[in-house]
Amino acid sequence: MVAIFRTNKGKALTDEANVFFSGIIVRADDRLTSGVAEQRANTALLRLVSAIGALVIVAVVSGAAYGVGRYTRELRVTRDEVNTLNRDLEERVATRTVDLAHARDRAEVLLSEVNHRVANSLALVSSLVKLQSKALDDPAAKDALAETQDRIFAISLVHKRLYGSGGVRSVALDEYLSGLLDHLRTSLRSQVHGVNLSYGIDPIELETDISINLGVVVTELVTNAFKYAYPDAVGEVRVHLKKLADEQAELVVEDDGVGRAEGAPAKGTGVGSRIVNAMCISLGAKIEYQQRHPGTAARLVFSTKPRKGDRTA
Structure with missing residues (x-):
């Protein structure tokens, strides 16, 4: 076997083996290099997608925060307006209630006076009837x-x-x-x-x-x-x-x-x-x-x- 490798034929076989294994190694290196490149590309794409997603999330959260803030401000303004209207309405109702109470008191006094005068008038009529009866x-x-x-x-x-x-x-x-x-x-x-x-x-x-x-x-x-x-x-x-x-x-x-x-x-x-x-x-x-x-x-x-x-x- 050693004698064969020492001959030219052995060298040729050795060279062919070296070429064969070198090709395998080169192809393996190429596949490895291609895989690494693809992995890097995927990593870059993932980073890009993550960055875009983060930007979208930030934009959505910012928009929501802005909307909530705006709604809160509008709600606060509306609440203040409603409170102002309620206070104004309560004041008007209180004033109107007092006016109605005074008007009712006046009406009660007037009606009481009317009853008094009607009673006196009827008593006078009764007296006249009694006088007529005696006659x-x-x-x-x-x-x-x-x-x-x-x-x-x-x-x-x-x-x-x-x-x-x-x-x-x-x-x-x-x-x-x-x-x-x-x-x-x-x-x-x-x-x-x-x-x-x-x-x-x-x-x-x-x-x-x-x-x-x-x-x-x-x-x-x-x-x-x-x-x-x-x-x-x-x-x-x-x-x-x-x-x-x-x-x-x-x-x-x-x-x-x-x-x-x-x-x-x-x-x-x-x-x-x-x-x-x-x-x-x-x-x-x-x-x-x-x-x-x-x-x-x-x-x-x-x-x-x-x-x-x-x-x-």
Whole structure:
């Protein structure tokens, strides 16, 4: 083997081997160099992409920060404007509230004064009716004027109550009807000595107009009971006002007298019955006459709910 390598043929083989391995090494070096170059190119590209991405991120973050800052500033300015408007509105509302309170106080004072003057005027009318009654000799005419006086008193008493109380839009029915019935007891017993009047009134607040209508109804029913229930002028008339559920109230005027025949025409002139029916229409209710043995009961159920557009003070 050594002899072969010493010959020319061996040298040729050695040279060929050197050339072969040199080619392999060169190709390997070329591939390595190409790989390194490609790696460097990829690294440079990656750095470029990273730099561009960083710039994009910085730009986005900067834009977002600018937008948030601008929005915050605008929000602060808007909030300050809203606060200013709110303060201005609150001041206007406070001023308007004070003005309305003063206007309401003035209106209450004026309305109270009106009630006082109306009560005085009705008292004057009642006095004139009484003077006229004294000048008459006809018993029927005197009775008619006496009933007129009681009706006037029922209306004037409401205005007296309104003037003497703190409110001007509502009436305490227990106080109003108690005063009215005490007056009727004195007035009617001067004519019918043997008939007594008793009552039980629940405490109820009612609007002025409704109270007047109810007072007139009570006056008419009690007067009729005194005049017609007891021909022998001995007995009792009872008045009850009860508060019911669902903002309702029940008025009952009853007696133990001779009763009222069903379908019979009204006794006297019939003016009282027409007045009662008219007042019941104003109350939005219908009166019922219940025959008892003995006696009669007039029953009226009405609403105590404030009417639309009115408020109880």
